[in-house]
Each structure stands twice: as C-alpha cells, then as structure tokens.
Amino acid sequence: MQTVPSENLAIDRKKRAKEPFLELDLRPAEERVCDFHEVVIGFTPEQAKIEAARCIHCPDPAPCMLGCPTHNDIPSAMWLIEQGRFAEAARLYHQTSALPEVCGRVCPHEQLCEGSCVLNKTGEPVITGQLEVFALQQERKLDPFTPEVAPPSGKKVAIVGAGPAGLACADELLIRGHDVTLYDALPAPGGLLVYGIPNFKLSKDIFFKRWEDMEKLGAKFVGNTYVGRDTTIDKILAEGFDAMFVGVGSLIDAPMNIEGEDLPGVYEATDFLIRGNVIGENLPKNKEPLPDLGSDVVVIGGGDTASDCLRTSIRRGIENVTCLYRRTEAEMPGSAKDRKLAKQEGAKYSFLTQPVKFIAGEDGKLAAVECIEMELGEPDSSGRRRPVAVEGSNFSIPATTAVKALGYWPDEIIGKTTPDYEVDKWGLTIVKDSETGQTSRENIFAGGDGVTGPDLVVTAMVAGKKSAIAIDKYLESKK
Numbered sequence: 001m002q003t004v005p006s007e008n009l010a011i012d013r014k015k016r017a018k019e020p021f022l023e024l025d026l027r028p029a030e031e032r033v034c035d036f037h038e039v040v041i042g043f044t045p046e047q048a049k050i051e052a053a054r055c056i057h058c059p060d061p062a063p064c065m066l067g068c069p070t071h072n073d074i075p076s077a078m079w080l081i082e083q084g085r086f087a088e089a090a091r092l093y094h095q096t097s098a099l100p101e102v103c104g105r106v107c108p109h110e111q112l113c114e115g116s117c118v119l120n121k122t123g124e125p126v127i128t129g130q131l132e133v134f135a136l137q138q139e140r141k142l143d144p145f146t147p148e149v150a151p152p153s154g155k156k157v158a159i160v161g162a163g164p165a166g167l168a169c170a171d172e173l174l175i176r177g178h179d180v181t182l183y184d185a186l187p188a189p190g191g192l193l194v195y196g197i198p199n200f201k202l203s204k205d206i207f208f209k210r211w212e213d214m215e216k217l218g219a220k221f222v223g224n225t226y227v228g229r230d231t232t233i234d235k236i237l238a239e240g241f242d243a244m245f246v247g248v249g250s251l252i253d254a255p256m257n258i259e260g261e262d263l264p265g266v267y268e269a270t271d272f273l274i275r276g277n278v279i280g281e282n283l284p285k286n287k288e289p290l291p292d293l294g295s296d297v298v299v300i301g302g303g304d305t306a307s308d309c310l311r312t313s314i315r316r317g318i319e320n321v322t323c324l325y326r327r328t329e330a331e332m333p334g335s336a337k338d339r340k341l342a343k344q345e346g347a348k349y350s351f352l353t354q355p356v357k358f359i360a361g362e363d364g365k366l367a368a369v370e371c372i373e374m375e376l377g378e379p380d381s382s383g384r385r386r387p388v389a390v391e392g393s394n395f396s397i398p399a400t401t402a403v404k405a406l407g408y409w410p411d412e413i414i415g416k417t418t419p420d421y422e423v424d425k426w427g428l429t430i431v432k433d434s435e436t437g438q439t440s441r442e443n444i445f446a447g448g449d450g451v452t453g454p455d456l457v458v459t460a461m462v463a464g465k466k467s468a469i470a471i472d473k474y475l476e477s478k479k
C-alpha cells in the first residue's frame with residue numbers, strides 16, 4: 001500500500017507527464033575504462049527533486065510497485081524525494097527491501113519498476129532505480145538508519161550461503177530477535193555481490209557498509225566453510241540451531257566440452273571475475289590476482305556475465321576485447337543497457353560465431369580460438385532461433401585469453417550430503433511452497449538461485465525475506 005495516498009495529492013498529472021526527461025550522467029567512456037569505479041554519476045539533490053517530480057502518482061497499487069519484485073512503495077518515495085525529505089524516502093525502501101542500495105544499482109530496472117512506469121507510453125520513465133540510490137546515499141550521510149529490533153527470542157538460526165538470499169533472510173530474522181550465524185565457502189559475505197558483479201556496477205564498499213549494519217544487529221559470519229565438504233548441514237544443525245536457511249546459489253560454470261579447454265589462458269567466468277575484481281583478504285586463498293592477459297581477449301557468451309567479463313578485460317588495459325556469440329544480437333539474453341556501455345568502452349562483437357577448439361601456441365599457452373560460422377535455423381524450446389553450423393566455414397582468431405561465460409549450474413553437494421533433503425535432477429533444492437521455501441526437512445528452508453536456478457539479486461532477496469518470515473512462524477510454533 002502507498003504511504004502517501006495518490007488521490008490526496010493536488011498535482012497536474014498531464015503537466016507532469018510532459019516534463020522533460022533528465023538524462024542520467026555517466027562518466028565518459030575514456031575515463032571509466034581507466035579504473036574500476038562506478039560508471040553512473042549520481043544525482044545532485046536538485047536533480048533528484050526534479051526527476052522525482054516527474055512521477056504522476058498512479059492510483060494504488062501503482063504499476064511500478066507491481067513491477068518491483070519486492071513491491072517498494074516507489075510513488076511515496078518519489079513524493080518524499082520531491083519534497084526534499086530524502087531520509088524519509090529511504091526509510092520506505094527499508095520497509096520492503098533488505099538491500100535497497102544494491103538493488104538501486106544492479107536491478108534490471110528497465111524490465112521491472114522503470115519498465116512498468118506508465119510514462120513509457122509517451123516518453124521516458126522516471127529513473128526510479130537511481131533515485132533509490134540517491135535516497136539511500138543521503139540517508140547514510142545525514143540520518144543513518146537503525147531498525148527497531150525485537151527482544152531476543154532465544155532461538156538460533158544457521159544460514160548456509162551469504163549471498164542476497166541468505167543476507168535478506170538474516171536481516172529479517174535479526175530484526176525479529178533471533179540469533180543468526182551465516183556460513184559461506186568464501187572468505188567474505190556477499191555471494192555474487194562481492195564475488196561476481198564487478199566493482200564498476202556495484203562498489204564493494206557499498207555492500208560492506210550494509211554488511212556492517214547487519215553485524216551491528218548481531219549477524220555472525222563463518223567464512224571459508226564449504227558445507228558438504230568441510231562440514232555438513234546436519235553437523236551445523238547439531239551445534240544447537242533451531243532452524244536453517246540454505247541460500248547457496250547456482251554457481252558452477254557451465255563447461256563447453258571442446259578441445260583445449262584446460263589450456264593456460266582459458267578461464268571460467270567466475271574465476272576470471274573473482275581474480276579480476278576481488279583483492280586482499282577477500283580473495284579466496286586458492287586464487288591469485290589475474291596475470292597479464294596478453295593482447296587479445298575473447299569472451300564467449302551473450303549474457304550479463306559476458307558483458308561483465310568484457311568490461312573487466314577492457315579495464316585491465318586490453319585493447320582487443322571481443323565477444324563471441326553463436327546467435328545474433330537480437331537473441332542475446334544479457335541487458336541491452338550493459339551491452340551499450342560495453343560497446344562505448346570499446347568491446348567488439350562477433351555474432352553467429354561458435355568456438356570449436358582452443359589452440360595452443362609454441363609455449364603451450366592459448367594462442368587462438370578456432371570458430372565456425374553459424375546461421376539461424378528454426379526456433380528452439382526457448383523460442384529463440386536455433387544456431388546451426390555452416391559446414392566448412394571454420395576460421396581462427398588470435399586469442400591470448402578466452403573467458404567462458406556460458407551460464408551456471410547448481411552445485412549438487414548439499415543434496416548429496418544431506419539425508420532426506422530433496423533436490424531435483426540438476427541439484428536445485430525442491431521447496432514445498434515458494435512462499436515459505438520450506439524443504440523436505442521441516443526445519444530447513446531454502447531460496448534464491450539454489451532453488452530457482454540463476455535469476456536476479458532482487459528475486460533472491462525476496463525469497464530470503466519470505467523464508468525468514470516462515471522460519472519465524474515455525475520457531476514460534478515450536479515454543
């Protein structure tokens with residue numbers, strides 16, 4: 001429900017709908033390729049007020065609220081920003097979202113809130129994502145938020161996986177007075193917010209400030225613990241936990257199964273992004289920072305991970321950075337916005353191109369990629385036209401580094417090491433009800449990419465919060 005009822009606002013909607021659109025300022029491409037800092041230049045308070053005042057305040061529930069998976073009260077936040085009441089606007093985002101400063105930066109807004117804005121019919125939507133970022137920045141600067149916390153419940157909950165799903169679950173449980181410990185295979189919390197999404201999309205500082213807030217509420221973190229190998233779900237539960245949430249994501253890189261995949265110079269996207277974007281004590285002990293990538297980088301794939309790898313390579317000073325994709329640009333699954341930024345920064349694209357072999361040079365390292373030309377055939381089960389190889393069209397392109405960004409599979413280890421814990425044939429956790437995330441084990445709940453397969457930060461966060469509410473009810477029922 002909207003906190004500021006739209007019917008009470010004396011505004012001229014027709015006039016507002018005609019107000020000029022405020023172009024979001026980006027750092028120039030030639031400047032941003034020299035560092036890993038964020039690309040967007042945030043709004044000034046004056047700009048934010050002007051942009052928020054374009055909102056025409058649709059009747060409750062507004063399409064932007066329905067388009068947002070966490071149902072942020074966007075129209076009311078726009079009204080408060082317009083009035084200069086920035087911290088109050090930020091408070092509204094906290095009511096529905098555990099990671100508003102993250103979602104404001106990384107959500108595909110054009111498919112969610114901004115994509116649902118009625119102003120799209122006549123012009124440009126209100127840039128609600130960046131206004132969310134602005135409100136949260138102002139709040140942190142002027143009036144930092146501390147949530148009200150329930151008295152201690154005496155109940156302990158373990159969370160396996162400290163990505164957006166686990167973090168959102170932890171946040172809600174802490175507010176409800178429970179004792180929460182997060183376990184993760186990696187040295188730091190954050191999941192793909194730290195070990196996937198590059199700094200130029202989401203600065204690590206932004207996430208770690210949010211994590212500090214959770215620590216102040218009592219969140220405990222146990223890193224470098226790969227559950228299924230270093231310990232098990234049941235051993236953790238036996239340490240005195242009353243319930244558990246499993247938010248382990250879907251993090252195994254899909255293989256290509258072609259010759260030369262193990263050559264030095266051929267990387268999986270996850271390894272490449274971690275080693276290219278994470279430094280210091282947060283870098284896993286078994287990983288080194290990326291070495292010199294040579295002169296020619298190819299990235300194979302058409303999703304957002306491919307864009308992130310292209311842009312990471314460009315920021316490492318490589319001039320010749322090319323994306324190889326087996327269909328055409330029209331079928332690419334990744335965000336058009338990220339692709340536009342990658343192109344501005346100098347990424348090249350070779351469409352209808354399928355690598356078939358990685359070729360070593362005299363030194364035994366990757367030197368070239370043999371490819372075959374493709375053409376589009378009949379649509380496949382995804383509705384996209386199937387790529388078909390053109391016989392005899394093989395050619396090779398020089399490559400000192402190749403990054404495979406072909407998608408992600410779930411890890412089967414939890415299913416294999418947890419008795420009576422149901423997973424599907426891929427290893428994704430089966431939940432009885434998506435509203436609660438309860439699994440085949442009564443006191444274990446699950447959510448995020450480890451249940452749905454690869455999706456979004458915001459959907460994982462929503463699943464984690466819903467499970468926290470269900471866990472709270474479950475703990476209450478056991479009193």
Ligand SMILES: Cc1cc2nc3c(=O)[nH]c(=O)nc-3n(C[C@H](O)[C@H](O)[C@H](O)COP(=O)(O)OP(=O)(O)OC[C@H]3O[C@@H](n4cnc5c(N)ncnc54)[C@H](O)[C@@H]3O)c2cc1C
Binds near residue numbers: 196
């Ligand atoms: C490169 C990349 C870029 C992306 N960019 C965006 C974007 O811009 N916007 C967007 O909305 N989404 C993006 N996504 C998707 C988004 O990051 C995920 O959908 C989201 O992080 C899923 O959250 P999660 O909590 O389910 O899992 P994850 O974030 O994957 O976190 C799972 C955590 O569980 C831990 N874990 C796994 N197995 C175990 C185990 N056995 N024991 C202990 N710990 C374990 C992992 O170490 C990890 O920390 C991107 C994904 C990738 C790969």
